[in-house]
Amino acid sequence: MLKRWLRQTTIAVTLAVTPVCAFAQDAPAQGGDIVITYKDDIATLDPAIGYDWVNWSMIKSLYSRLMDYKPGTPELVPSLAETFEVSPDGLTYTFKLRKGVKFSNGRDVVASDVKYSIERAVNPKTQGPGAGFFGAIKGFDALSGGTSETLEGIEVPDDATVVFHLSRPDATFLHVLAINFASVVPKEAVKAAAGDFGKSPVGSGTFVLKEWVIGQRLVFERNPAYFVKDMPHIDRFTVEVGQEPLVALLRLQKGEVDIAGDGIPPAKFLEIRNAPDGADMIVDGEQLHTGYVTLNTKVKPFDDLKVRQAVNMAINKERITRILNGRATPANQVLPPLMPGYDKSYTGYGYDVAKAKALLAEAGLADGFETILYSTNTDPQPRIAQAIQQDLAAIGVKAEVRALAQSNVIAAGGTEGEAPMIWSGGMAWIADFPDPSNFYGPILGCAGAVPGGWNWSWYCNPDLDKRAIAADSMSDPAKASERTAAWEKIFTDIMADAPWIPVTNERRVVAKSPRMGGEDNIYIDPTRVINYDAIFVKP
Amino acid sequence: MVLLLARRVIQTVLILLGVAAITFLLLYALPADPARMIAGRSATAQTVANIRHELGLDKPLAAQFWAYLQGIVTGDLGRSYAQKTDVGTLIAARLPATLVLMAAGIFIEVLLGITFGIVAAIRRGGAVDRIVMMASFVGVSAPQFVAALLLLYLFAVTLGWFPMSGFGTFAHVVLPATTLGILGAGWYARMVRSAMIEVLNQDYVRTARAKGLSSARIVLRHALPNALLPIIAMIGIDIGQFMGGVVVVEAVYGWPGIGQLAWQAIQQVDIPIIMGVTLVSALAIVLGNLLADIVTPLIDPRIRAR
Numbered sequence: 001m002l003k004r005w006l007r008q009t010t011i012a013v014t015l016a017v018t019p020v021c022a023f024a025q026d027a028p029a030q031g032g033d034i035v036i037t038y039k040d041d042i043a044t045l046d047p048a049i050g051y052d053w054v055n056w057s058m059i060k061s062l063y064s065r066l067m068d069y070k071p072g073t074p075e076l077v078p079s080l081a082e083t084f085e086v087s088p089d090g091l092t093y094t095f096k097l098r099k100g101v102k103f104s105n106g107r108d109v110v111a112s113d114v115k116y117s118i119e120r121a122v123n124p125k126t127q128g129p130g131a132g133f134f135g136a137i138k139g140f141d142a143l144s145g146g147t148s149e150t151l152e153g154i155e156v157p158d159d160a161t162v163v164f165h166l167s168r169p170d171a172t173f174l175h176v177l178a179i180n181f182a183s184v185v186p187k188e189a190v191k192a193a194a195g196d197f198g199k200s201p202v203g204s205g206t207f208v209l210k211e212w213v214i215g216q217r218l219v220f221e222r223n224p225a226y227f228v229k230d231m232p233h234i235d236r237f238t239v240e241v242g243q244e245p246l247v248a249l250l251r252l253q254k255g256e257v258d259i260a261g262d263g264i265p266p267a268k269f270l271e272i273r274n275a276p277d278g279a280d281m282i283v284d285g286e287q288l289h290t291g292y293v294t295l296n297t298k299v300k301p302f303d304d305l306k307v308r309q310a311v312n313m314a315i316n317k318e319r320i321t322r323i324l325n326g327r328a329t330p331a332n333q334v335l336p337p338l339m340p341g342y343d344k345s346y347t348g349y350g351y352d353v354a355k356a357k358a359l360l361a362e363a364g365l366a367d368g369f370e371t372i373l374y375s376t377n378t379d380p381q382p383r384i385a386q387a388i389q390q391d392l393a394a395i396g397v398k399a400e401v402r403a404l405a406q407s408n409v410i411a412a413g414g415t416e417g418e419a420p421m422i423w424s425g426g427m428a429w430i431a432d433f434p435d436p437s438n439f440y441g442p443i444l445g446c447a448g449a450v451p452g453g454w455n456w457s458w459y460c461n462p463d464l465d466k467r468a469i470a471a472d473s474m475s476d477p478a479k480a481s482e483r484t485a486a487w488e489k490i491f492t493d494i495m496a497d498a499p500w501i502p503v504t505n506e507r508r509v510v511a512k513s514p515r516m517g518g519e520d521n522i523y524i525d526p527t528r529v530i531n532y533d534a535i536f537v538k539p
Numbered sequence: 540m541v542l543l544l545a546r547r548v549i550q551t552v553l554i555l556l557g558v559a560a561i562t563f564l565l566l567y568a569l570p571a572d573p574a575r576m577i578a579g580r581s582a583t584a585q586t587v588a589n590i591r592h593e594l595g596l597d598k599p600l601a602a603q604f605w606a607y608l609q610g611i612v613t614g615d616l617g618r619s620y621a622q623k624t625d626v627g628t629l630i631a632a633r634l635p636a637t638l639v640l641m642a643a644g645i646f647i648e649v650l651l652g653i654t655f656g657i658v659a660a661i662r663r664g665g666a667v668d669r670i671v672m673m674a675s676f677v678g679v680s681a682p683q684f685v686a687a688l689l690l691l692y693l694f695a696v697t698l699g700w701f702p703m704s705g706f707g708t709f710a711h712v713v714l715p716a717t718t719l720g721i722l723g724a725g726w727y728a729r730m731v732r733s734a735m736i737e738v739l740n741q742d743y744v745r746t747a748r749a750k751g752l753s754s755a756r757i758v759l760r761h762a763l764p765n766a767l768l769p770i771i772a773m774i775g776i777d778i779g780q781f782m783g784g785v786v787v788v789e790a791v792y793g794w795p796g797i798g799q800l801a802w803q804a805i806q807q808v809d810i811p812i813i814m815g816v817t818l819v820s821a822l823a824i825v826l827g828n829l830l831a832d833i834v835t836p837l838i839d840p841r842i843r844a845r
Binding site (some may be wrong): 040041043044046049051124125127128129130131132135144145146195196198199213214215216240242243244246247248250251254256407410411450452 | 569572575576577578579582583584585586587589590592593594618621622623624628629632633636688691692695696703704705706789790791792793794795799800803806808
């Protein structure tokens, strides 16, 4: 069964990789030299460390991993792995590597590189933010606790085989092997860089870094030896940093820039959209994002379910999407629409002021109450917080808006009994990988409801925690739909307890020049934002 | 002169030590936990603790400060939290651009400031004077952001005379330096004007005039050198300010200077970079003033004699 699934997916990959765009109007042409701008410096290109949405997509293209995603979709496919097998108990994963894959320093990629790279990502000395993703691998605690230098759960019987032994079944494990932290790096290059591997990266991905002038630009060149034929399409891309988004947009309009990575400043949005070639320039895509207001279940009166339900009905989400220039859709549940497990039939708490007031009265708060709403202080978040404040006022709830620097809001959220309500804008959850479990543990599970955690509702339902563990134990790919259904139910049950007001699913906007080709979903790829491997210049 | 230098070196060390101590204390009093910022949202408590330990943030504050000072003495400004690179390297990479913009900006400031200051002083009370003073007032109070965008829109977008953004050629420096020059020239113009007016009323100027010297010679040869002293002190201060970074202008023109680096670091709570930039600009301010102190007596024999 597994084998057949494998063969099918492998065929699907070979079919999928090139013709993603075959159905589009323009066929991807080979060649082209493009310019992309960002406001901030690129932090690092070390795959064990980089964890922001700008370097995420560059790291994806510099390195390869055992697993990856079909461009533009949340669909897992083997990448550096040729085939893999999962044991029936879900505790052993065996991967066969593709043959003849080379690092850009010319050496063959072998199985021990995979082991080294993951151990490096987990090793506390690396200071990597992604260590926790590998928690299911045997020996994780010893390495992350500093009592071992290796992971006993990764075996390398020969150069072409890697075997993972897990301490618990983890249905997300294939996703874990597709995230950047699992990128394969050559040990000798890491050693040679002496702590600066992030500035002189060596990988086996679609591109290699040719030049990095700090504070000015990075030049990436196509890796001619990349193991998938006809990938990537462009020959070279230059990332210019320190570029103010407004100026980047002016340069884009003049044809000096091909992709303005920071999107379109709100003040320019309508002008661009209404320009003659505006439609060609705006890429507007869904991401795995939900913006929400947390209702602190440990702070009065939000410890009362009726109050949480009442405020859920009080928010005019349509109006908030208008504040966001229509770059968002109203949300009614925790998961975003693209995420497996999203419940299309669920309607949630509709906007109903009368009913909200009635619920408050039932809770003994007919005259309303006073509370505090935290928000970050960068536009448009305070304006959205004010819109929520006005909506709450309509049902008699007086909310004081506290707009603070992001780190202060995060600190308040992670302090028990501190923040009654937090508007998540600017800090909201965007999935690390397209799996529903990623929206549970840290932000709604008991594990996150700890000081310094991200579960700012301090919502902890042990019964749901058990069901979450059960769902994540279903690692047999044949049970995938059963597992997704289990997660769907978990999230519906969470909404019955209303620890959040799901408000919006924000879309990301990227501005590109009309000469750039390809579907929108490779400019806002759900797993990597800009997919440098798949974009192309129109012939 | 040697005595002055020795005294200044000691002062400089003390000032830098004070700046380092204050910045260090302020940054560590921030509620933001750098370890948590680096760890990101998916990190377990264990990961955060590990990172805190690796950065040495779990040591007492005094020990951290001592380690930092030891680093400075050996030329090690620490490693950036976010970029995982030597802060010294990051600052050094941005020094050329900062120096170019500083030199060009100050050159335009001084050129415009002296020219208009003299013209206004000579035509004191007249229409020209009033226009110059009005313009300088607008200049010193105009927001950099607006001025920079206006110049960019006019000369780069509409006319296309200069590149919109970047660093490397002479053309790149024109707009950012002009923006800074126009905005800063107002201070110089006002200062030159009042100094000139004072000098022009002095007896020796009247004598020169009575001798029948041309007014150009009186102004340029006799009056101007005496009016320059405050300008030199002001250039010294400007050197320090420009080294600390001109955040807005650098942002608009994509100029890879120290200001950009500082601004990014502040947003990311990247404490080692903030510390490094603060120290470098403090050093620049001290050196700028020292330079002014050294140059002044070379120009003015009266001060030398004292």
